[in-house]
Amino acid sequence: MSAPARGRGRRPGGPDTRGAILLAARRSFADKGFGSTTIRAVAAEAEVDPALVHHYFGSKDDLFLAALEIPVDPRALLPTVFEGGVTGAGERLLRIFLSVWDDPRARLPLIALVRSSLVQEGPESLLQQGILRMILDPLRTALPSAEADRRVQLVISQMAGLVMARYLLALEPLASMPTEEVVAWVAPTLQRYLDGPLPAG
Amino acid sequence: MSAPARGRGRRPGGPDTRGAILLAARRSFADKGFGSTTIRAVAAEAEVDPALVHHYFGSKDDLFLAALEIPVDPRALLPTVFEGGVTGAGERLLRIFLSVWDDPRARLPLIALVRSSLVQEGPESLLQQGILRMILDPLRTALPSAEADRRVQLVISQMAGLVMARYLLALEPLASMPTEEVVAWVAPTLQRYLDGPLPAG
Structure with a gap:
């Protein structure tokens, strides 16, 4: 699956953006596992720019802890x-x-x-x-x-x-x-x- | 569910009887858990006399080990x-x-x-x-x-x-x-x- 063209169909940063990223991340970790989940694919599924995922959540490890709601690092x-x-x-x-x-x-x-x-x-x-x-x-x-x-x-x-x-x-x-x-x-x-x-x- | 009347619809002891009992036991342990599984109900589902279950497998613990195919006691x-x-x-x-x-x-x-x-x-x-x-x-x-x-x-x-x-x-x-x-x-x-x-x- 290729990512949508830059700037088309992307969700702007906003109140539901964080939630959409977390939902996409949770699905990807559950369906594809840790190794096959990428920030890029999560961003595509959430319809945001990958930079926004990094902005909100940092690294893939950080995104993992946030998506699984593990409140300790x-x-x-x-x-x-x-x-x-x-x-x-x-x-x-x-x-x-x-x-x-x-x-x-x-x-x-x-x-x-x-x-x-x-x-x-x-x-x-x-x-x-x-x-x-x-x-x-x-x-x-x-x-x-x-x-x-x-x-x-x-x-x-x-x-x-x-x-x-x-x-x-x-x-x-x-x-x-x-x-x-x-x-x-x-x-x-x-x-x-x-x-x-x-x-x- | 009441057990069928004694002597009606019961399977006689035979080559497939042991297998029928194990299948019924496996189902019951999986569906109802250990505590709610009884020899009587397993016998009823396998359509055999409870005495035959005891004869083949001994106690409920023995039946459990046999049904789960655990080869050690x-x-x-x-x-x-x-x-x-x-x-x-x-x-x-x-x-x-x-x-x-x-x-x-x-x-x-x-x-x-x-x-x-x-x-x-x-x-x-x-x-x-x-x-x-x-x-x-x-x-x-x-x-x-x-x-x-x-x-x-x-x-x-x-x-x-x-x-x-x-x-x-x-x-x-x-x-x-x-x-x-x-x-x-x-x-x-x-x-x-x-x-x-x-x-x-």
Whole structure:
């Protein structure tokens, strides 16, 4: 599908323009996935100039977070995790994670994202290409490169399991466990995955 | 819906009887969930005597595992976890978990179960009422009762996270990590959740 000729049929910037872009973006991410969605195609579907999409929403990552109504930005939150070095990073990461997931405004769209992504097959899902990448990349850069991927994925495995058990399945008493108790149980796990000794062999 | 009168319209035991029962059971678990499925209603839909369902498949739990084509029985596997006491139970549990999930014959139906259950809301899902209960109950009985639920749910959180990261999302290198390396990383986590000191407060 080619974009309409410049200046023809384009919606001017206005009160409903933002909404039209978000609607087009939401449809494209859902139908085509993250990788195949482009700012240009979203703009064409919303009948606006691509520059207006950038103006309102910034990058494709920004547009993704806005379209899925995820009110937190992992790229802004995560750099603080390693500000004091790797020591204590497990606890800092877990506290950020819990503050996001314990907030219903963030939890509900995130649950919708996890649910829709788990129904799809493989690494093309919005969860993996959209959000997980924004989380994995900043964590990875803070660790020795030879071990970074496996350490970060083990961290993700424990956090993904909390998503399942505490937020999706809502197992009690885990679902109602106070933050400080979750931190006391789980932060040592994340910390060991981040900087514990590598298993022999 | 009342069951048909005894002896009328019932299918006799025969080569297609087992298949008819499984089909009826699969439909009922999918449509009504685990709690609302009864042997009697499955028998009525398959047009057989309820006694025949028991004869072929045993209990409702057995019928559930057969209908979902899950070739392992958590109730048979899990008692060995605590045979040597709680010491080493984390590793024994993890080895059973990995042997099941690393076997494609078990993994594929389990992934289908997890996917379908995560789309549903709340504790009525087949995952929770069907399988998770068969796993949680034997683990819980082996631990001090006041702490059993939270310890077992933390264990489940790490195992559920492995399901997500290693098997559903299939993140590399975690998805291809050899069993011994997964055990070396993750067994200490499970062991601490099972018998580590309770957090203060």
